[in-house]
Amino acid sequence: MPTAGPRQPTGEIDPFFTFDYVRVDQPEIATDGRRATTYWAVDRSSRGPAPVPPWLVVDAGAVDTELGVLKTGKEADVFLVERAAEHVSPVESCLLAVKRYRGAEHSSFHRSSVYVEGRGVRRSRDQRALERGSSYGREVAAGRWSAAEWDALRTAWSAGVAVPYPVSVQGSELMMEFVGSPDGQAAPRLAQVRPSSELLAHCWGQVRAIVLGLAELGWAHGDLSAYNLLLHGEVVLAIDLPQVVDVVSNPRGPELLHRDCVNVSRWFSSRGCAADADLLFAEAVAAAL
Numbered sequence: 001m002p003t004a005g006p007r008q009p010t011g012e013i014d015p016f017f018t019f020d021y022v023r024v025d026q027p028e029i030a031t032d033g034r035r036a037t038t039y040w041a042v043d044r045s046s047r048g049p050a051p052v053p054p055w056l057v058v059d060a061g062a063v064d065t066e067l068g069v070l071k072t073g074k075e076a077d078v079f080l081v082e083r084a085a086e087h088v089s090p091v092e093s094c095l096l097a098v099k100r101y102r103g104a105e106h107s108s109f110h111r112s113s114v115y116v117e118g119r120g121v122r123r124s125r126d127q128r129a130l131e132r133g134s135s136y137g138r139e140v141a142a143g144r145w146s147a148a149e150w151d152a153l154r155t156a157w158s159a160g161v162a163v164p165y166p167v168s169v170q171g172s173e174l175m176m177e178f179v180g181s182p183d184g185q186a187a188p189r190l191a192q193v194r195p196s197s198e199l200l201a202h203c204w205g206q207v208r209a210i211v212l213g214l215a216e217l218g219w220a221h222g223d224l225s226a227y228n229l230l231l232h233g234e235v236v237l238a239i240d241l242p243q244v245v246d247v248v249s250n251p252r253g254p255e256l257l258h259r260d261c262v263n264v265s266r267w268f269s270s271r272g273c274a275a276d277a278d279l280l281f282a283e284a285v286a287a288a289l
Contacts, residue, residue, distance in 0.1 A: 033066035037083055038170055046150075048166045049158045053177075056167060057094045059085035064096075070186055075145065075242075076101045080184055081175070095178040096167060101146045146172045149242035152219075161213035162206060162237045179232050179239075190236065191226035191267070199234060200273045206236040207264050208280060215284040219244045220257035226267045247288040257284055 039047065040060050052058065062085040071078040076099050084093035146169060153166035153176065164177035180186040195203060207229060214221055221228075221244060228240040247253035258281050265277035 035064050037062040037064050038175075039168055042168055042170050046169050048168065049154050053165055055094050056165070056177075057083045057085055057092050059088065059092060061085055061087050062092075066098075067184060070097060074102075080178065080186075095180070095182070095184060097164065097176050097178045099146070099149070099174040099176065101172040101174075145242045146174050148244070149240075150174055152241040152244045155217060156214065156238075156241065159213060159217055161217075162210055162235065163241065164237060164239065179230050179237055187230040187232040187237075189227050190229040190231050193231050195231070197272060200268065200271055202234060203231065203236050204268045204273050204275055207268070210236070210238050211260060211264070211280060211284055212287050214238075214244070215247070215257065215287040218246055218248060218288050220247055220253055220284075220288075221260050222256045224260035225263040229264075247285075254285065257281065257288070 037057075037060070039058055039062070048056075062083050065082045065084070067080040067082055069077060070080050079098045079100065081096045081098045082093055083096055084091055150166060150169040153163055153174075156163045157165055164179055167175040167177065169175070178184075178186070190203065190207075210229075211221070211224070221238060221241065223240065223243055224238065228238065230237045230239055245253050245256050247257055250256070258277075261281040261284060262277045265275040265280060268275035
């Protein structure tokens with residue numbers, strides 16, 4: 001029996017293989033504080049962990065618009081950015097906090113040597129530049145600190161530690177969840193609030209969980225205090241994690257972990273909350289080892 005030959009095209013369009021196409025015009029350069037979203041411009045390892053939160057806009061046609069400065073610091077500045085997919089109806093949008101580490105001419109990266117002990121640098125050229133403090137070395141440091149905070153946020157968030165969701169990283173720019181109200185009002189630092197005794201006890205339980213959660217990863221925050229803890233409603237989140245230290249590989253790891261415990265316990269104790277620094281430290285050491 002003869003076999004059937006290849007099917008010949010009929011010129012008709014199969015309706016199962018048609019799709020709608022919508023042209024999206026994106027700004028190439030941020031001339032007015034607007035730019036095309038960089039979410040899909042980076043590789044997978046530079047995007048946030050799964051599951052991606054439902055509030056995050058990941059539309060490839062979205063536009064990021066810079067709205068203003070949230071915080072300035074010696075090492076980095078944090079900006080408020082709105083990401084909006086304006087070509088869909090209804091418009092999808094979300095607010096992001098964008099942390100940009102300063103370049104060679106502005107940043108000091110003070111006290112960095114305390115935190116980077118035990119961390120490796122892949123290229124010997126980069127290590128030499130860091131040791132000399134050259135202009136290139138300071139650029140390496142900026143990228144190094146953003147990468148360190150990115151890794152810390154990804155790992156901590158995936159482990160269930162209360163930190164902002166890390167959205168993406170590109171060079172010395174780190175995008176993360178904006179912690180605040182929909183109108184762009186940032187959540188206050190814990191040091192700025194005067195919670196009731198009930199809320200204070202509730203916050204202490206959360207701060208304790210943050211310290212122990214990081215310790216279970218083998219880490220100390222390294223600079224934990226009421227100034228880098230945010231209170232969003234009744235939820236406490238830790239921020240500023242580029243200096244996390246490995247409690248075992250960093251020679252000063254236990255010392256920095258103890259300092260974290262003392263700093264947060266002292267703040268709560270001074271406000272009438274039963275917070276024992278030595279007990280917290282003992283629990284954290286046990287969790288880290």
